[in-house]
Amino acid sequence: MTLTSLQQEFVLHFGEMGSRWGINRTVGQIYALLFISSEPLNAETITDALAISRSNTSMGLKELQSWNLVRLKHVQGDRRDYFTTPDDLWEIVRTLVAERKKREIDPTLTKLRELELQGPAGDDYAEARIAELREMIEMMTGFYAEMEKLETQRLVKLMTLGSRIAGLIDKTGAMFPALTKRK
Amino acid sequence: MTLTSLQQEFVLHFGEMGSRWGINRTVGQIYALLFISSEPLNAETITDALAISRSNTSMGLKELQSWNLVRLKHVQGDRRDYFTTPDDLWEIVRTLVAERKKREIDPTLTKLRELELQGPAGDDYAEARIAELREMIEMMTGFYAEMEKLETQRLVKLMTLGSRIAGLIDKTGAMFPALTKRK
DNA sequence: CAGTGATTTCAGAAATTTCTGAAATGTAAG
DNA sequence: CTTACATTTCAGAAATTTCTGAAATCACTG
Structure with missing residues (x-):
């Protein structure tokens, strides 16, 4: 598999960032690649897209699985394991x-x-x-x-509301009536 | 300076955790030591409390300074730099x-x-x-x-309120009247 | 249950990061 | 300006992490 230059850049960036997070470059790259791929990929494909060794890919995928960050899929009539990231x-x-x-x-x-x-x-x-x-x-x-x-919907709303929520609390830390009366 | 066993354990723990965060063991230890010390410490003291080299201490402190995590203090009649973490x-x-x-x-x-x-x-x-x-x-x-x-006080209150805040938002993501009316 | 291919393991190699001691630089006092 | 620390820099050593290729294991298939 050959990467488009967009994919290339994205993958390389996550590889570099990986070290700032607690993960290593390869693991970051594998994750990034799966993230921007519309279809699940198998280890062989990842190996040659990233030009790393097959065993390195295996270890990286294992690491990502231990983080619950990738999902395993299977393709009809193909014994190999395919990996993706959640859509959501x-x-x-x-x-x-x-x-x-x-x-x-x-x-x-x-x-x-x-x-x-x-x-x-x-x-x-x-x-x-x-x-x-x-x-x-x-x-x-x-x-x-x-x-x-919280369900995602409420969480999103909460984040969008932002600091307007804080208006409900006065400086002493007491809640405003609006909040205490209801419920 | 000799560490009490409490200090010792605390410092070693933060050293180990350091690698899970993006920082190295020594930097974690230096920070932990400053954090639990009631008085500011100079580089020499840190060096022997942690049994590391003077230059390593220097680099670690520099790293912590670049993160704005330590403050520099000066003691009357002493040329050396003393370091602390904020009280708050x-x-x-x-x-x-x-x-x-x-x-x-x-x-x-x-x-x-x-x-x-x-x-x-x-x-x-x-x-x-x-x-x-x-x-x-x-x-x-x-x-x-x-x-x-937000001021700390309001932030604390907000965190303590926790999910009760979410009750103000209905499932569709629309705000309840209580919140929209008061403004 | 033998054969084929996929995956994992693992010991050593390679790369990277951390640490040290020595030298250089900075700085206040005399 | 010189002396007396204090701190920083830096090249190489030590330690740790990452990566590889070869071998082992696993798991379908016929």
Whole structure:
């Protein structure tokens, strides 16, 4: 498979960005290629489109699968595995956020709780700082859990509303009547 | 400087997590150490607390400064530079989000716009996919820009309210009267 | 259940990133 | 201007990550 120059540029960009995210260049490129391909691709096709080794493709796909970022498809009369990304961009974003939370946030939250359980260590400042950090992370993950439940439509509306929502809350942090009365 | 076992564990954890984020172990450790230290620390102190080379400390601090994550302080009658993290956790989070956006999102947005400007490349699917991705990123960064403007107090309240806010929007995505009337 | 092709595994090679010590540069004080 | 630190730079060493080709495993098919 030969890439159009548009595909080429897109794929290369995601490869470079990959390192800024926590993933490697090849994984970024594979994902980008699947993302802009209208049809599912098999490992062989990816291998030659990106000019990498077959085994590298295999590892990259495995990595993407562990992130739940690609779906496996099968073509009638073809034994090979074909891969795609979900059509729904929101689904992709949800997955991405969920997985990053799992890998980047949750372990830290666990560790902080563990440290607090070890009880007073005679370092009041550090202890207070750790507690404060834990509380903040809990607040943010709690908010995230709520947002995760929302249907996409409502989420979109919420984002579009933007800061107009904040108008409902006065400076002291109390809610305006409009919000408290209803429900 | 010798670390208490609490400090030790905290610092090592952030070192390990560092690689899951885009930063390296040492940078994570330096930041963690500054974060749980009640007093500003100089490079020499950091160097021996973490058992790394003086030059490594210098590079790590430079990296943290480029992220705006540390502040430089000076102690009367001492020529050395002392470093701390802001007391306000919210300020830290805001900085972190802003910097990650700058490094991880903005370049991609620019690239996508650039690709669109290059005009029809005869690959309708890829073009549509790119446009869709650009729109989603614009929506999210737009929402972020709004949230960034809010005072911390309101932001906290908003997060605590959580999904109750979503009750204000009906399934079709239209706002409920309560929200539209008050303005 | 042998044969064929697809996929994965894995040890070492290649590439990249991180770290160090030595030298260079910067800076305040005398 | 010179001395006395403090900090930064930088080339090479060390460590880590990524990539490859060969071999192993897996799984259909006839």
